[in-house]
Amino acid sequence: MLIISPNIEAQETTYRYHRCVNTTFFTLNSTFSTNLNETLSSLISNAPLSNGFYNTSTGALLGPDRAYGLFLCRGDISPDLCQICVKVASKKIKNLCPKQKEAIIWYEECMLGYSNRSIFSDMEEDTCVYLGNQNNVIHPSQFNQTLADLMNSLAHEAVSSSNFFAAEDVNFTTVTRLYGLVQCTPDIVSSECCSCLAACVSEIRKYCNGKEGGRISKPSCNIRFEIYPFYSMASHPPPPPATSTSKIGSCEIDNVQSLLSDFSTIRAATNNFSIDSKLGQGGFGVVYKGRLLDGQDIAVKRLSRNSGQGELEFKNEVLLVAKLLHRNLVRLLGFCMKGNERLLIYELLPNSSLDNFIFDPTKRSSLDWETRYKIIGGIARGLLYLHEDSRLRVIHRDLKASNILLDANMIPKIADFGMARLFEMDQTQANTSRIVGTFGYMAPEYIKHGHFSTKSDVFSFGAWRNWTRGTALNMINSSLRGCSSGEMIRCIHIGLLCVQEKVANRPTMSSVVLMLTSHSQSLPIPSKPAFFMQSSSDLDYSESSMLDYRENDALFSLNEASITELDPR
Known part of the structure; x- marks a missing residue:
């Protein structure tokens, strides 16, 4: 838990804090280093097209050298500024954490993190940064009540929005307005966003009590308040367009490639799809048990060859399932395509079906x-x-x-x-x-x-x-x-x-x-x-x-x- 109290000023692309996780390390020119560079490059290139959030991964499926990365840009900034912030953050975090396989960095306009483990769709709040303005308010009791009402209202608005972002200002006195902003990463579910923001709001009085401004930043959410405008709703990007089964953007289809696995690897893992490896069969194909070289058990669904699915349709299905991340949904780990072969690779659940x-x-x-x-x-x-x-x-x-x-x-x-x-x-x-x-x-x-x-x-x-x-x-x-x-x-x-x-x-x-x-x-x-x-x-x-x-x-x-x-x- 970190408590920092610098004088907070609204600046573009201004570094705030970082954290290097000193548990696993890599060396230059290693496989993980190569995968990390590719992941960061993908984050930078996709920043202008991402509506402020993007995640991707590079490397062998479930391998120890797979590099996962994501960024979240503040909901009111332009796509160009988002890309600038992601690019600057990618360079700085590599200098600050040159050997660590897991790190996170916060800037004024964005947050960026990477790891050798999946960091997608899981609410994380262990790492917290508290930043408080040095100036105190004149009427703390009145200010705290106004602040609490504003933040609770914003949290409710953000959870109900399409991009988990909300910003608003209210009157504090006849001459002073209070500005607030809350945001969650869009990969978590609304209940987790609500929980994360509620935790931040409850911590305001403890770490930013009576201050004219402050912020609490966590990997999955962040909040900020000031008595001056620090965001620009005029440049707030529009919400992402509604997605239908018939229209999926080429950028999203390209992102599916990060889940693509080698067919020969999966064939070897299932002992060439042997009868002994068969777990069950349904109308759309056979499911096999497999084990990767690193010892990870997987379930492989081999779709029927006469299913009639083309490459685009299959990728659409993969994209759909890959975006569905919840504790009570089976997690898709990857997929394969080779000739007429279509494979879906899932986590193996030991107790079979209900x-x-x-x-x-x-x-x-x-x-x-x-x-x-x-x-x-x-x-x-x-x-x-x-x-x-x-x-x-x-x-x-x-x-x-x-x-x-x-x-x-x-x-x-x-x-x-x-x-x-x-x-x-x-x-x-x-x-x-x-x-x-x-x-x-x-x-x-x-x-x-x-x-x-x-x-x-x-x-x-x-x-x-x-x-x-x-x-x-x-x-x-x-x-x-x-x-x-x-x-x-x-x-x-x-x-x-x-x-x-x-x-x-x-x-x-x-x-x-x-x-x-x-x-x-x-x-x-x-x-x-x-x-x-x-x-x-x-x-x-x-x-x-x-x-x-x-x-x-x-x-x-x-x-x-x-x-x-x-x-x-």
Whole structure:
């Protein structure tokens, strides 16, 4: 933790601070040195086209000499000034940290960092720089309140913006105005940006209390305030254009090349795609387990040769998946193209897919309720990210248990984006004449009319078999006896809300996440589910009594019959 108190003045391309991480080192003319030079060169060349943020990497996939780099320019500066700052920062950090494999530098107009580990899409706040103006305000109590209100307002505005940037000024006294600015790196999700900015705001009073100006800079976010204008909204670059499935810029396509891997390396890692290395097979190809020379285990998806995808379409898919970075999404590590071969390389998750646990009597018993509840919540947060929190709005279109993978800690990760569709952020639905997916998980409006939207994924999230006969209790495994029955029934209730026939009646994923995390919130009575089949063997399943339970009790009724103690079977 660093505390510095120089006199802060608004200057163009002015150095502020740097940090060299003294844990790993490299030598001149080494492989890492060559990769770092190429990464920094790419950062500089892409600065004018980047809308103020860019990241890239160079070197062997997952190798120890791969160089990762990124920069963030202040949201109000011009593209030309952004490039100047990135160029100056690249040169200076190499002089200041000539041997370290990880370093970060802050300038007035930009921040630049590099490492031999992936530094993309992870909120980092361990490294903090606090800069305070030497002059004190006359009315500190009034100033602190005005400052807190301004910063909280800016943080909320930034999280809601397309580029995680906000700047504004307000009256402090009749003759003095207070100027503020907040910003996050656009590669983290909105909830992480909110958390990072909130931490900065809470630290203002501790490190910049009563000062006329100050700033707090972290790798993933920064804030600043002054009693004079230090930013120029007139030169604020416009937000990046909306991206669609049919239009992806050549600059972005070129950036995908950083993930390109050598085909022979992956072929050797999977023992020439041997049967022994096969993990599974789906409609779009076979998945193999592989091990790279450095010992890293990977999962390789070998797309079917008759998939019909050309080079541009395949790169578009890679670009889409590469931009989706979240704890509950499977991470893409790289890709290969050679002739008709199309390979996608993912992190290997040791616990395979969720269906292997749910439908296996032995493995199923290892899923206690706490683990199951965390899996439900993790899938919900992953979908929420796809629908609302990522820079791209994505409809998965094939959410099911076999497409939920589990890591060593049983954290769920949504996988298989082969059927995913990309929406513009203000787009609510789309149509298709080609229905793809898995029956039983597909929403009725999609099957009947080809309409799909975020609510189609919501339907898939809530799908199961037993509700068609009203025997929802059959979902509860006997191994869960003695667990929180109210919590289980609440999850079934939420699931019923998700599979309602009318699209408008289904909750959004943000509402689902709230219902899962806040048990004090009352749940609406669900309407009749889609595809509900009534037969003589079905139970009497009236809408008004679809679920009648007390959350803090083990007593409930599904059909207005006798109320009994929970005894799942």
